[in-house]
Amino acid sequence: MSPEKRLAHYGDYSLEAAAARILERHRDRIRTRKPHVAVAKLAKIIEATLKLSNRLGFQAMSLRDLAEAAGLSMGGLYSYFDGKETLLVMILGEVSSAAEDLLAAAPEEVRDDPAAHLRWLIEMHILLSEAMQPFFVFAYMEAKSFPAPARKRAIASEAATEAIFARVLSDGAARGVFRVDDPHFAAALIKPLLQDWYVKRPKHARRGMSAEAYALGVSDFVLKALGAG
Amino acid sequence: MSPEKRLAHYGDYSLEAAAARILERHRDRIRTRKPHVAVAKLAKIIEATLKLSNRLGFQAMSLRDLAEAAGLSMGGLYSYFDGKETLLVMILGEVSSAAEDLLAAAPEEVRDDPAAHLRWLIEMHILLSEAMQPFFVFAYMEAKSFPAPARKRAIASEAATEAIFARVLSDGAARGVFRVDDPHFAAALIKPLLQDWYVKRPKHARRGMSAEAYALGVSDFVLKALGAG
DNA sequence: TAATAAATCGAGCGCTCGCTCGATTTTTAT
DNA sequence: ATAAAAATCGAGCGAGCGCTCGATTTATTA
Incomplete structure (x- = not known):
């Protein structure tokens, strides 16, 4: 598909x-x-x-x-x-609600497999940011000029995304699938890899890379780093 | 020290x-x-x-x-x-020249060991961005509003940095130290990990992380992903 | 088709911006 | 102490900004 x-x-x-x-x-x-x-x-x-x-x-x-x-x-x-x-504020709200809703909607069949779940999260986040690329770039670049309430929401939204990743990582660690000391730190390292896709899109496009290929490359990179490659 | x-x-x-x-x-x-x-x-x-x-x-x-x-x-x-x-333009020029000069100055004793060289590059880039944090944040956040010539220089400078990393990676791959298919892609994944330190510094600081600790964590993460952990 | 409501228009208001330049103060040299 | 040079000052300029509101056009309804 x-x-x-x-x-x-x-x-x-x-x-x-x-x-x-x-x-x-x-x-x-x-x-x-x-x-x-x-x-x-x-x-x-x-x-x-x-x-x-x-x-x-x-x-x-x-x-x-x-x-x-x-x-x-x-x-x-x-x-x-x-x-x-x-x-x-209108545009920002749309970005964070889209990301939050999607990442919380992992299907049953991946929830029980930490490695599959992690791959699903990475791939879906990248596909979403590809589908809504201008929205994501906007939210990222203008974050510093948000009015205070919107800024708080943005930070909370980012923390929520990171928490979803951290949960999957610590779940996987508990089951012996991942070797990771600090799930929060590892989650914090995954986030910029996802953001790089839309922030530096022209650079990646110049190298002929598609969203799927990027998602696959990041998944492989991360899983190897977690000792599950 | x-x-x-x-x-x-x-x-x-x-x-x-x-x-x-x-x-x-x-x-x-x-x-x-x-x-x-x-x-x-x-x-x-x-x-x-x-x-x-x-x-x-x-x-x-x-x-x-x-x-x-x-x-x-x-x-x-x-x-x-x-x-x-x-x-x-004044501020931008100082950032790119500082980064270029430093990363090209790897000491003799690490040049012959790809893993040590990679660790050195990661650590020094993070320490530099820590020492010049406001400069780096400025250059990163204002990049889109650079006048055309300065923007070209910034892109060239970023490409040069990435090329240094890619060279070490492919050197290490040739010597069997790293397992990596596409050195340029791997280098492209390392860059956002370095940038995240200064772009999201408040978040890391809130978790009590120092520049050294972050550099060590990133080095370990990357080396494991490259099969050299 | 006439009357009403909805949607759009754009000149004008007050304000702040980047920038200039003759006046003024501070430093140096004699 | 005095003159010359260097450094700084800040009111004022034209331009463009976000925003308003009565006039006007377009769509709906009777």
């Missing part, structure tokens, strides 16, 4: 689906009433925000440029958010 | 020494003539720039705030650079 299909089993990670979820999550702040209009425009706004932000940063993106790229006027934008910061 | 002393054998990575090198590199753009005055002020300017930028980003730092933090006036700043962008 193609990696896209595998991922699709767990959720719809298209731009439109993300826009729909964001609309639902922020219905009270968005003035446009008719959902199909709102979802379509919101998708264009978010697409343009990611495109412009990931080039020079969110701060450097002017709302005038955004309006033009999204096909709206300055005033029109403000039917969809009540301030530039809200736009940032 | 303490890690600071070990590192000190290869160069002076204090703020003042960095300021002196930056002054020399940009003498033509800096109006202040007397070196001891210029180095002292430049050190304060760079220290303040790193402090303010690493909080909310370089773009978000205003030159008025910088002037106050550095103990100068708006006009006074412009004796030390001819524009905000030059300030960014």
Whole structure:
């Protein structure tokens, strides 16, 4: 099965689906009433925000440029958010909820096998970040300029992801599958390997590497480091 | 020997020494003539720039705030650079030249032992990024907003670092010390582990981890993954 | 088709930004 | 002590920013 299909089993990670979820999550702040209009425009706004932000940063993106790229006027934008910061929070929320929901959804058949579970977590995280690449890059690069509450959520979300990995590692250690002294430290080392896929995507693409191939390479590398290769 | 002393054998990575090198590199753009005055002020300017930028980003730092933090006036700043962008380039140049010079300076006794050489590279890179932490965080986080020429240099510098690692890996593979299919890919996986130390320093510090301990943990992890643990 | 509601528009407001430059202070040399 | 040189100052400039709101266009309903 193609990696896209595998991922699709767990959720719809298209731009439109993300826009729909964001609309639902922020219905009270968005003035446009008719959902199909709102979802379509919101998708264009978010697409343009990611495109412009990931080039020079969110701060450097002017709302005038955004309006033009999204096909709206300055005033029109403000039917969809009540301030530039809200736009940032909307995108961030979508990233962390997508990651949290997916990683907690490991199927029955891998939960009992630590090595398979670890491979599943690594592969799914990479496939998700591939499907939502601009979202992930945005969340990673703009993390330092989050408003305080959003920053707290982001840190909590990252800690939750790491805890899932740490649990599988210590479970595997207890069963004698992994040789690992400090599961939390090992989990902390896996995280940047996952992030590197989307943060440095151009570099990997230049070497002709696909998301699947990267996921496989990281899994092998990690499992060998854990003495289960 | 303490890690600071070990590192000190290869160069002076204090703020003042960095300021002196930056002054020399940009003498033509800096109006202040007397070196001891210029180095002292430049050190304060760079220290303040790193402090303010690493909080909310370089773009978000205003030159008025910088002037106050550095103990100068708006006009006074412009004796030390001819524009905000030059300030960014000054700091970036210092980071990449420090990393390039250090990693190329491996002592004789480790060059002949791939495992020892790899450990040396990992440890020294981490110790350097610890000694110059704000510089490294700055270069990493602001990379996307570099002007085109500086961005090219940064990419080239990163590629050079990775090439050094790849060379040691393939050398070790040829000698049967490492089991590794693709040295370039393995080198690409090591880099984010080094970066994670300074990018996520608060998280590691919260867990009571020192630079030495982190370096040792990463070395062990990597060597095991390479079948040399 | 006329009336109502929904969605969009864009000039204008107050503000802060990077940057300049003549005035001023501080240091050095005579 | 005085003149010359070096270093610093800070009010002011034009530009672009996020954001507002009455006017206008588009869609819906009667």
